[in-house]
Amino acid sequence: MNQPLRMTGSATIDGTPIFSQLDLTLKPHSWTCLLGASGVGKSTVLRLFASLAEGVTFDGVLSDTGRVAMMAQQDLLMPWLSVLDNVMLGARVRGERPDKDRACERLVQVGLVDHADKLPAALSGGQRQRVALARTLMEDRAVVLLDEPFSALDALTRAQMQELTADLLTGRTVLLVTHDPNEAARLGQKILIMTPSGLVEVAAPFTPIPRDIHAPDVLRTQTDLFDQLRRPI
Structure with missing residues (x-):
């Protein structure tokens, strides 16, 4: 995907x-x-x-994205499939032969390979979210849409998954919806707040992503985002 993607227009339900x-x-x-208050339409943009x-x-103009990889707010794991089979689900749905070795590698990277044979019901909320992340990272897509992909994780695991995702999605066109100013400051190369x-x-830092949590430019951007988000609509 070498062309910018654009959405201009209005949406109603x-x-x-x-x-x-x-x-x-x-x-x-x-x-x-993309940040903003709940209900402002961020998830609708992704969908x-x-x-x-x-x-x-939708009334407007929307670029054709082709086939994308998307991670929704809910993990959407199939409860009757093992963790490993959930990670390989995309290939099976398309009628392709799943790459088991690659799926196992993704589970190693998200720290869940020891849970590969378990059903989702045996996992915590944070573990389920990491399975959903591994499934998204299995998809070799030029455009990746992420809706609060790290929200259920503890602070340390969140930072680790941010770094892993930034590394694996190098060169992709990524739209990340988040409520976390620090996350946006670490990962955003363009940072937008959606308002009514x-x-x-x-302004995003100019340094490469993923940026250090405590880097001065990250902390400045985080503060700017807090100030913007706290302003009356």
Whole structure:
């Protein structure tokens, strides 16, 4: 995907406005982080890019993304499949032969290879989220959409998974929805706050991602994001 992806327009559900006159451009081979209050329409943006926004009426222009990899807020694991089979689910759905070795490698990377034969019910919420992340990282897609992918993780594991994801998705076009200013400051090459009146851009650090949690430019950006998010709408 060498061209920018763009969404311009308005969305409604059953006539109720979700967002209006949005103008969002995703730079290719780059991470765009999208923050904002709950209910402002961030997840709807992801679903529209993924062509999964059932029930949403969109009036505007939306770039064709082709086939994307998407991780939703819910882990969406199949309860009757093992952890390993859940990670390989995408290939099976497409009628392809799953790459078991690669799936095991992803489980090693997210720290769950010892749980490969377990069912999702035997896992904690954070472990389930890491399985969903491993499944998303199995997909070799130019465009990756991530909706709060680290929200259920403890602070240390969150930082580790941020670093792993940034490494494995180098060169991809990534849209990350997050409520965490530090996460956006670590991973964002373009950082946007979505409000009912449009998008507000906050300057991202120029350093490569993933950035150190305590780096001065990360802390400055984190503070800027907090200040913007606390402003009255």
